[in-house]
Amino acid sequence: MPSFSHFFQTFIESYPVFFKGMLLTLQVTAVSILIAIFIGLFFALLKISKVKVLEVIANFYIYIVRGTPLIVQIFIFYFGLSEMNISGFWSATLALAFHNGAYIAEIFRGTIQSIDKGQMEAGRSLGMTTALTMRRIILPQAFRRALPPLGNQFIIGLKDSSLAAFIGMYELFNVATTAGSNNFDSMTYLLIVAVYYLILVFLLTAVVSVMENKLSASD
Amino acid sequence: MSDKREMIKIEKLNKKFGDLHVLKDVDMVVKENDVVVLIGASGSGKSTLLRCLNFLEIKNDGKIIIEEKEINPKSDNLNKVRERVGMVFQHFNLFPHKTVLENVIEAPTMVKGMNKAKAIQEGKELLDKVGLADKANVYPSKLSGGQKQRVAIARALAMKPDIMLFDEPTSALDPELVGEVLSTMKQLAKEGMTMVVVTHEMGFAKEVADWVFYMHDGRIVEVGHPQDLFNNPKEKRTQDFLSSIL
Ligand SMILES: Nc1ncnc2c1ncn2[C@@H]1O[C@H](COP(=O)(O)OP(=O)(O)OP(=O)(O)O)[C@@H](O)[C@H]1O
């Protein structure tokens, strides 16, 4: 184990390159999660559509994501998309979005179905269409209920973005392993990168809980 | 009185849930300004009948004529029908993420495209009418059951329906809160609203109803003015039911 003063000094000195890696990690995570929310919502709606084909499509997607390792998904996206001249950044981001989308679909499906069915009936009885009631009445409530598990999924997504290192993204984890082997000091750099991840997870948790509080005004 | 418009007319209405035959050849006429009270034992099909009237359930067979036009669930726009037929539920079903006023203006603004300022003004008038003007900006979770139900009534009225359906509007309320909801409904009846009410509140039926329908096992067994039906029920099953609840 490195001494604390060595760790601390290296932490300070390596700050500029870790900071760049952190920005890339944040970009990959934020963009992939944002896309994953839309993918998740889309497949959640397919799952509850009561249209058999659509349910089968959604289940198939979720089955594929759950049944294969994320690293395999990332490489498939990377090799598949690079043929279309799509950058590594987008390969990693889209692969992560594809992956997280399946888990987020399950989260949304669960919370949408947890909303009392009287809510849909009330909307319908007022002349609102199913789609309008879904958008104005059900989804806002379902989204609020989804926040805690979504926050959890965001954290997983943030940590999983480290796998983008394997397709050459110079994000946090790649910065750490590269600097570690260049300086023959892997342990120090791995401990440093662990601290970066802990800080990011801490901040993400805080953001989610602020959102939860904001949305709980009606309780 | 016989020249009043027929607001609801149903003929030989049948509804099944799978093998369960819930409504059997139900006939019913509700004229303009009438208050009809539906009574009957649990499971007799009262809610199902009410829900067929605004097409939350779709009949298997028979005719449903709303304001002199037969409604075909396959070809007619049911949302348009529901705009004219308001419904109040046993469990209120207020939108918990919206304030009281937002609950009331949701459908007028989103369905009818009413200008928001106008919807707010009308919404406040309705809340005033149900005695809840001071609660406009609170969320439903802060209201008592009776207050919630009065908001639900205001919300339905905001669409300016021609007919109002009530499915056991006071059954989920603590006894001391029943009165405030019933008096709101009486007020509505006095203003001439056409109403179909499922309730166990016989006092309300005696005082307000023009007609009482007794349902048993999916059929309308007896229809009469409240004083006749309650005091001199003709059918044995009506007599048994009334003696069981009184
Ligand atoms: N969606 C449904 N699917 C299957 N069966 C149903 C459904 N809704 C109602 N039923 C059945 O239909 C019958 C009539 O139900 P309904 O709710 O209309 O009775 P009710 O007279 O309103 O009774 P209560 O006084 O308990 O509210 C019952 O046997 C009920 O179990």
Ligand SMILES: [Mg+2]
């Ligand atoms: Mg019922």
